[in-house]
Amino acid sequence: MTNLNYNTAELVCIMSARFLEDGKIVFGGAGMPLISCILAQKMHAPRLTILFEGGVIGPQVEIGKMPPSTNEQRAARRANMLLSITDILLLQQRGYVDYGFLGGAQIDQYGNLNSSFIGDADNPKVRLPGTGGANDIASLASKILVAMHHEKKRFVAKVDFITTPGYLHGGDSREKAGLTVGGTYKVITHLGIFGFDEESRRMRLETLHPGATVEEVKERTGFELLIPKKIQYTKPPTEEELRLLRELDPDQRYTRPKEE
């Protein structure tokens, strides 16, 4: 164990970065996902290529000048190529994109995400900004990583609205709907790493982060998780991971601890 101090957002960021392998291609969103991607490049994946929905292939984003959106000039810095939005998203349909990296307001036990409506879509409590490219990414990229703060109101049995398809209603429903590839690969929260059962496609706990407990995970999850008999633990963040992360986001614009 370690005595390093880190907040929950930093923990999620570091744990997510570890899943991004060298030589692969990742579709990164603005904010935390982007920081994770760059952290992965600096740690273990120097040949990881980042794509942005705005039409950017392989940018070198300036440290301390993170683009607040992936559809703008700063996001295009020192890229290999700038493409139209339609064409960059179509690269996924052809099969070039290994990882999609997403967040959302809600996730459910089958890894579906909602970023459209809280409450009934016809009479919403909150109208959220919408899918952007998330629906396309989750339909077409080979593996989807989801990074989220672990809260009961966000981890629900059934999302109010499937903006972004995971395994839909479980089993083979994703394939049957016509989504023959991809699916939610890992969900990374401040408590642990979660995957999906190969048959039922229900979410399961894979590893707990140091200090987290199964009880806390259960308490903060609005559905029944699959819990392994023997609990494994994630390796804690290293000093180097934390140092690099804080260099990338010195003002904690994107890695501020989550308010609840």
Next chain:
Amino acid sequence: MMKPYRELRETIDQKDRGLREKVMSLKEAVGLIQDGDQIAAGGCHYSRTPMAVIWEMIRQKKKDLVYCRSITSTEGDLLLVAGATKHVITSWFSPGVTWGVSRVMRHYTEKKLAVFEEWSHMTLGLRFRAGAMGIPFLPARSMLGSDIFPRLSDIKEMSCPYTGDKLALIPALNPEVAILHTQRCDPYGNVQSEGLPFMDQDIALAANKVIVTTERIISNEQVRRSPDHTKIPFFCVDAVVEVPFGCLPHECYGEYEPDFQHMDFYVKLMMGKGPEGVKEYLDKFVFGPESWNDYLEMTGFKNILQAMVMGRRVYND
């Protein structure tokens, strides 16, 4: 909603597609837009937004427009509160991730005062692409299985006649008018662009009319020295308007970054007071000034200079 193919062809057929000058004032150009038109805006989010045209549309009290854009930022709030549109077709609608969810978008959609027709980013792009290609739809492998799909009235699913794969059929979108902003354009409408292309080319080819605002008008001789930079051919374009800083407070690649101070000021007003705050903004910054240049002056020279210095950094990096 889909326009008949023959009608689309006839509209083009009736245009004078010869090399001719199309330079006009902002007022004249926006005069080409009719109430009720389906308008597609180029750029994306707060980048290369044809803001001066939107500003003038509001001043001319256009109404019942259907506003289509890949990602909609603050200009969507302005159009809703001004009553220019009650129907926005987009994939994402808010000022930007760091500024939170638009209170105006929420007000208008949650109170059912306006429709936010949500498409995924790629499929909205495919709608313009199909429109540009002169075909009624393009198949795609996204949107399937989602709850977005059944809420849309004009999307269908089919089995591929070759493979049996399930596909979503994405209908063409041929807007009445495309409004685009670029860095350079000649008097004939040869549009040269730098940086992120977004969906501008497909939008221009899909539309019946195209209005281009440009940071600067360049000569046709200049265009001919670098024809590879021309992204939209002159015969698609109906109006060319020179509007320096025509995207502010949004950005234009290589020219200026967003005026972040003005954006922060706007968002604070909009999030604090909702539609009332935006009404105040419209009165002051849209209906107040005599001209676009007067509006720019109101936003402040120092702000613009700062945005410009940041924007030009792409040429010294």
